[in-house]
Amino acid sequence: MTQRASGPAAGATYVFAVTRTLDPAVVADLGGMSAGEPVRTLPLGSLVGVVQSVPAHDFTDEAWQQRLSDPHDLERCARAHNEVVSASAAYGPVIPLPLATLYLSDTRARQALESEADRFHAVLRRIAHHAEWGVKVYSSPAPPPAGADRPVPSADRGRPAPGAGLAYLERKRGLQQRREQCLEQSLRIAEEVDAELGKLATAARRLRTHGRRPSDAQGSQVLNATYLVAEQRAQEFAELTRALRGRTEARIELSGPWVPYSFISEV
Amino acid sequence: MSNVDFRTGSAPVPGPPNANLADILERVLDKGIVIAGDIKIDLLDIELLTIRLRLFVASVDTAKKAGIDWWETDPALSSRAARSALQDENRELRDRLASLEEGTEQSKETPRT
Incomplete structure (x- = not known):
């Protein structure tokens, strides 16, 4: 993107992930973070890093701050990172590194990563044959009042009947109460869903719920959870989600399988 | 509406195909094992950005889908x-x-x- 006249392009090594073994061909055709250099593997003793050489001047803190504040750039980076990480899981468990993990050279990357080999192996053992599944539950929108829409007797088309003001206030109060009841019920459903799914999962985490969107007629998010689920339980997990959807009548979204991003750091 | 992929089998975790950007962001940005890199990127800022952008992105994603x-x-x-x-x-x-x-x-x- 940016062209700099600074001598021989200084390189940096961007690290996407660490895994036990990987055929370089699996990632060779991916775009990665920067056009030009291929995504490749970097041997790290008993492990393999998935890396790419990138121009250093494009990957400074400054450049990143700028990149991250542009929604389109951010999207491109996040998707590119995730694409390489996901592909790297082809032969077994993979540890994603946080977005923007950079070293000045392959040698520096090797030094830093090899010194963490024990930690990596421990995490790889824990997440082997597991995937992450995300579950979101939304509150149901407040139902329209049952027949309460036109309770005001109008004696005369022009003038409100006596008691119309009071009726109006009561209707408003009723609406507020129904909203609160709905939310309470949704929160109860969220807890129920989380508890049920948690039983099938090896580990569970709550993520921050996304804010309510102004136009979101579908209700707000009451649960944003993510679960570490063993491979052989994935089917069962999806079925349980479906069953919960039917039982609670709540909008429940399931996403996955993900590389277990959310279950890497809790060693 | 689910974004589920059952291409399991031998390849363990290919990642959901058309994953929602908000879902990717909340995993990619502040997750992963923490390893000190050579080039210091201010993670606190990233965290703050995440919150703001996640809201923005989530809204845009949903809105786009709904055509709003x-x-x-x-x-x-x-x-x-x-x-x-x-x-x-x-x-x-x-x-x-x-x-x-x-x-x-x-x-x-x-x-x-």
Whole structure:
């Protein structure tokens, strides 16, 4: 993107992930973070890093701050990172590194990563044959009042009947109460869903719920959870989600399988 | 609406195909094993950015799917929309007033105050 006249392009090594073994061909055709250099593997003793050489001047803190504040750039980076990480899981468990993990050279990357080999192996053992599944539950929108829409007797088309003001206030109060009841019920459903799914999962985490969107007629998010689920339980997990959807009548979204991003750091 | 992929089998975790950007961001940005890199990227800022951008992105994603440009019509986000919301309310009030007046004139025995 940016062209700099600074001598021989200084390189940096961007690290996407660490895994036990990987055929370089699996990632060779991916775009990665920067056009030009291929995504490749970097041997790290008993492990393999998935890396790419990138121009250093494009990957400074400054450049990143700028990149991250542009929604389109951010999207491109996040998707590119995730694409390489996901592909790297082809032969077994993979540890994603946080977005923007950079070293000045392959040698520096090797030094830093090899010194963490024990930690990596421990995490790889824990997440082997597991995937992450995300579950979101939304509150149901407040139902329209049952027949309460036109309770005001109008004696005369022009003038409100006596008691119309009071009726109006009561209707408003009723609406507020129904909203609160709905939310309470949704929160109860969220807890129920989380508890049920948690039983099938090896580990569970709550993520921050996304804010309510102004136009979101579908209700707000009451649960944003993510679960570490063993491979052989994935089917069962999806079925349980479906069953919960039917039982609670709540909008429940399931996403996955993900590389277990959310279950890497809790060693 | 689910984004589920059952291409399991021998390849363990290929990642959901058309993953929602908000879902990717909340995993990619502040997750993963923490390893000190050579080039220091300010993670605190990233965290703050995440929150803000996640909201933005989540909204845009959903809106795009639903074919809505809410940021153009939401009074809190667009002054143009704020004006038009006021205009709408104004128009509605005028209509109601007009119909009320019409009703009152029909029942002439009650003088208006």
